[in-house]
């Protein structure tokens with residue numbers, strides 16, 4: 587399961603709607619289950635699709651503090667692999683057989699890219715809504731341990747009482763949006779090495 591967090595004014599419903607508009611057509615079928623807090627979107631090959639092998643993927647959208655968490659399961663691709671295999675075998679026997687499977691081949695290649703297209707769709711909606719993998723302005727506050735004043739991120743000392751704010755500054759992984767603690771050199775979520 588690959589997980590990313592988007593910070594900003596974004597709801598699970600916003601993403602679910604965009605995914606269904608994008609994927610519920612052609613040989614694919616997309617549906618959503620859930621409520622306002624958590625929505626699950628399933629994208630699968632339509633039963634009796636005219637071309638290509640079977641595939642399915644599940645996206646879990648969860649409301650979190652000031653944004654949403656997006657989890658994507660590994661795409662099931664066994665049906666696609668079997669279909670690609672049939673195409674290869676047919677071509678070995680007689681190259682002219684490939685002509686009869688061009689539709690399948692095109693659909694299989696498209697199916698293999700569903701997860702990538704899902705991330706593209708989500709990133710697109712996030713851009714429109716102004717959400718990013720970075721902390722939103724509303725979370726860009728460091729609370730002083732001594733006087734509880736809210737300080738902007740980056741201040742070395744509390745603007746109210748002057749106490750040192752130390753390493754309490756939050757930041758996020760630039761790839762997946764996971765909130766990183768001070769001193770962490772690798773993102774605990776996606777394992778990306780982080781700049782200091």
Ligand SMILES: [Zn+2]
Pocket residue numbers: 730731732733734735744745746747748749
């Ligand atoms: Zn203070």
Ligand SMILES: [Zn+2]
Pocket residue numbers: 759760761762763764773774775776777778
């Ligand atoms: Zn990360």
